Amino acid sequence: MAGRQLANKWVKTAVLLSDAKIAAHIPQTKRYNAANLHSMLSAYGMVVIKPVVGGGGYGVIKVTKEGETYSYTAMSKHRSFRSFGRLFRSLSGVKKKRRYIIQRGIHLAKIDGRPIDYRVKVVKVREYWEIRAMVGRLARRGLFVTNLCKGGAKLSASQGIRRSFSGGQVAAKKSEMRQLTVLSTTILERKFPGIGQLGFDYGIDTSGKIWIFEVNTRPQ
Template structure:
């Protein structure tokens, strides 16, 4: 099945480009570029922290956090952090780590936490037999201590979406945050279904930063 049939649309870049075309969705997508040395340098200069991840991939595999602080550089892969005195030294090591796969660079978002552990959210949206879409789950994923990725297959802890929002913010934040996640899910699905006919289920990965803003990190067409 090809990418244009939707269900196996693996390219994060194709889905991100589609969503960026919608003025109501674009402000909720972190700045994202294709991985090149020049793009990595400029994004680190602009943001201080970025996440690089494979254009095609799931489960947190190959996701690397890169930081710049006072002229020194570091990247973290799972729980191991490597530090460097120059951008060129860091880039050479990082480029070897990522190998030949195509990668994206995305502005790093400082997520809200519970007990110092980052939390993000998965919203699963499934097309029903009658053609209508329905949200079947909103869950929180709490990172394993010491990791920045929240994936359950990487030791993350599953919470209800409501519990995650309550514990990382407050009870009063639960209803408005979940409402906005639902609205962004519905708007994004309309865009993606128009661009990639045939999709039948979507998994939206949302984050809420420490200031309470909701971000869409990526959309999976084969959600776990």
């Protein structure tokens, strides 16, 4: 049973940010506009912008600032600009009229130069939630999105952690993702009664910190 659907990424993120423990694992997220994009690029050097409604990696764009050069990557398309104004005008054409959010870019641990993240799927069976899957998703060579529908490769979470970070960290990282999933699920169900399944997208950065990128109510 699918249960209640929640498509709006901004709404789900705002609810999770209300809990201090969970908020510490969510990259800074703001609504998309010129001022927010400029300030976040200045602060972090890399951000990811994504549609408020959408999935499967569709419409996700990585934006970077190095010195005075601004760039963006959309799938395998890459463009660079010498001014923020030109970057912003070009992005307006790419994102069309869809509403977007901006999220701080995280430097993910990689396998052979390819970024990896993790999907944890939970399903409600009667009154209890069960973790049904915890898998790694390795980006197709040359892409930054890891979605399987965009050519990403699936491997076990244990394999992903061992090969991208450290074999000695496998048990601890999987346990931390489980704990964050249980707490986040409790918070979301309290706010949105009727949800029946959730897919959490996690990343582990190069220093070993776990980040929550988004939560889906219709996980693939």
